Amino acid sequence: MSARPLLLGCVALAGCGGARNQSALAPEGPVAGEVASLWWFALAVATAVYLATVGALAWAAWRARRRAARGEATDPARDHRRMTVAVSVGGALTVVILLGFFVRDLAAARALRIPVTRDHVKIRVTGHQWWWSIEYPHPDPSQRVTDANELHVPTGIPVLVEVTSHDVIHSLWAPNLAGKKDLIPRYVDTLWFQVDRPGVYGAQCAEFCGHQHAKMALPVVAHAPRDYAGWLARARRPAAEPSDSMARRGREIFLSGPCALCHAITGTPAGSRVGPELTHLASRRTLAAGTLPNGKGNLAAWILDPQRIKPGTAMPATALPPADLEALLAYLGGLQ
């Protein structure tokens, strides 16, 4: 026996490993748990049906060969009768199994109803080509937070995510937390989930939305409730004041150049909502919607030539002299 099929099998299985923080088979809350149990139920039933069907086929073939070998006479009328019974039983069983799926599916849908009556947290996510704008609403406008490309949620409480889109149809999918929900322009839909354990989970746009659909990821950071309150309090603060003259010069460059035409930094005159909010840019894990790990070098590369990293993005290349770039990076790096 050749080793090749074995090797191929190993490669295929290795693909199942995947990232645990972006897998529908590693549920981290009741919603994803319900979806995962529905999937395991379907897999078990389908496996049983498959084995029974293939087993019956093998048994029929084996019996026919044995009969032929023994030279037994066939009785067409009896065979026809038996065939009728077998097909009827098979059809009835199929209907029963499908009904079973139907009931199981209804039960799952019932368990996944949006828990508006329970205590919950509401967050609004808007899809853009190709980034996410996140709003944390509050009755007091001064307490509202607008952020981008990183979703922060508390654990142990239902999170209602109101989703919509600014341009084309996107879809939000955090496999560990919930199923997909499409983001449709001018239409607000609600997705909900609850996270059991603090951690960082991967989410991704799951509806093809243009050139950079693949580079439209969204890290979901789940905090324990007290940490979440602390995070929200930090997020509500205006941007950090530049600490030295270099960073102050960076702020001047930001405000006087093309940056301020699209990006907002709370506490400065920059208030445009065309591009992602940058008030707490330095505290984010990634740049450009999960495209690059956040860091000084990557940020410099992104500012100078974003089209090389994410061709088609709305961010234009910005030619800056090295000293100005250094100052701008010092300012942006201080926006904790």
Added chain:
Amino acid sequence: MSSRCGSARGSVLLAAAVLLAGCDREQRRFSEAPPSASPSEIVRVSALQPGPAIIASSSSNRYDGNAYAISQGQRLYTWFNCAGCHANGGGGMGPPLMDTTWIYGSAPAQIYRSIVEGRPNGMPSWGGRIPNEQVWMLVAYVRSMAGLTPADARSSRPDHMMALPGSQILVEPQR
């Protein structure tokens, strides 16, 4: 028989070649040097000239017939709030852009200058704020509203003016 078969194969190949030629869409250039950083020749924005009149600048915008660049210009037009004064081309606080008679000229270089330098009585100067290639995209879009660019590259009306997303039915005017 074989010659008929050969001619049939030939016509199939020809049809395939014709179909494939349709696949050659326009180029979407994501990173490139702007068509020209700024117009180098003298850009006249007034019809009044001493001596014999010199015909307006002939320099063209490389984005003029490019549907992608024009649609990008349309997005920028909203994002940078051109609509705040010029509305969707019909004008408001600022002059309309749907006609072809413009105070400071409707040639690409003249519009470029108007955007970058600003104009008296309200038009802000956008130089140093909007990168050059985006100014040229805006120029292409503004000219497309006036019908000055090839019709096949023009974009449709913006979605927010439509009764439903993606439809071609305008919102009913408020009475």
